[in-house]
Amino acid sequence: MRNKLFHKTYIITGASSGMGRATALAFAGEGANLVLSGRDYLRGQEIENEIQVAEGNAVFLPGDVGDMDYNRKLVDLAVKTYGQLDGVITNAGILGLGSITEVDPELWHKTFSVNVDAVYYLLKFAIPEMLKRSSASVVINSSIAAFKTFPNHPAYCASKAALVALAKQAAVEYGPTIRINTICPGPVDTPFIHDSAVAFPDPAKAVENAGQNTLLKRLGQPEDIAKLSLFLASDDASWITGSVFTIDGGIMAKG
Numbered sequence: 001m002r003n004k005l006f007h008k009t010y011i012i013t014g015a016s017s018g019m020g021r022a023t024a025l026a027f028a029g030e031g032a033n034l035v036l037s038g039r040d041y042l043r044g045q046e047i048e049n050e051i052q053v054a055e056g057n058a059v060f061l062p063g064d065v066g067d068m069d070y071n072r073k074l075v076d077l078a079v080k081t082y083g084q085l086d087g088v089i090t091n092a093g094i095l096g097l098g099s100i101t102e103v104d105p106e107l108w109h110k111t112f113s114v115n116v117d118a119v120y121y122l123l124k125f126a127i128p129e130m131l132k133r134s135s136a137s138v139v140i141n142s143s144i145a146a147f148k149t150f151p152n153h154p155a156y157c158a159s160k161a162a163l164v165a166l167a168k169q170a171a172v173e174y175g176p177t178i179r180i181n182t183i184c185p186g187p188v189d190t191p192f193i194h195d196s197a198v199a200f201p202d203p204a205k206a207v208e209n210a211g212q213n214t215l216l217k218r219l220g221q222p223e224d225i226a227k228l229s230l231f232l233a234s235d236d237a238s239w240i241t242g243s244v245f246t247i248d249g250g251i252m253a254k255g
């Protein structure tokens with residue numbers, strides 16, 4: 001039996017698609033109890049059903065992570081449904097494309113609201129619950145965009161860089177009980193990368209190049225990222241906190 005997360009409860013944001021969905025399936029496969037977040041009701045219900053049919057425990061709550069009260073509700077639901085909270089995977093994100101001079105200020109603020117404020121909100125409500133446990137783990141999904149530029153991605157890059165700093169700050173403040181680590185994926189084959197490619201002159205070519213530019217000559221798959229999040233959430237990573245992991249097929253090694 002696979003049970004690395006048996007009897008443990010996690011909140012996963014952005015669970016209705018891509019990496020969050022793959023992470024939900026991986027965690028459920030290891031016996032975790034899950035509260036799943038996303039905006040799309042139908043896709044959220046689908047992942048909830050898929051886990052329940054496989055005799056896993058998952059409950060989906062639709063909402064906008066940029067809304068502080070929704071984050072409070074996610075934590076309340078975890079505690080009400082499963083009695084405890086052992087970790088959170090902050091994964092929801094948006095691109096907010098546009099150059100510094102042209103991006104709509106509202107979109108700039110929205111990008112920070114979803115990518116950064118939402119993580120602060122979820123930590124704000126989740127930390128007191130996680131501190132009641134003997135150990136807990138947070139995985140924050142940033143991006144290699146925290147360290148590397150992309151055309152017309154200033155809001156995205158700046159917001160993802162902010163997460164690296166926020167995660168380290170949180171790791172220092174809430175250890176040793178709560179371990180907090182950041183993952184920085186490179187190009188992963190989800191709807192997101194196709195939306196990002198719109199900022200390049202030839203979007204289809206940009207996606208193809210993104211895979212070919214890795215040392216491993218392919219895009220990452222959502223499951224590649226889910227495996228790292230699972231490792232970091234589990235006791236296998238019990239001596240890892242405050243760390244930043246690139247998972248990018250080797251792109252950052254190329255400089």
Ligand SMILES: NC(=O)c1ccc[n+]([C@@H]2O[C@H](COP(=O)([O-])OP(=O)(O)OC[C@H]3O[C@@H](n4cnc5c(N)ncnc54)[C@H](OP(=O)(O)O)[C@@H]3O)[C@@H](O)[C@H]2O)c1
Nearest residue numbers: 014016017018019038039040064065092093143188190192
């Ligand atoms: N794909 C890549 O190449 C790549 C690389 C590095 C980092 N990342 C990061 O990985 C994370 C997951 O992205 P993905 O590639 O898996 O993309 P995806 O398939 O498009 O999934 C994005 C998820 O975020 C959710 N979301 C977006 N805005 C939200 C909001 N305001 N409130 C609640 N949920 C919201 C979406 O929910 P709905 O679908 O229900 O709206 C969806 O579940 C993002 O933070 C992204 O920045 C992606």
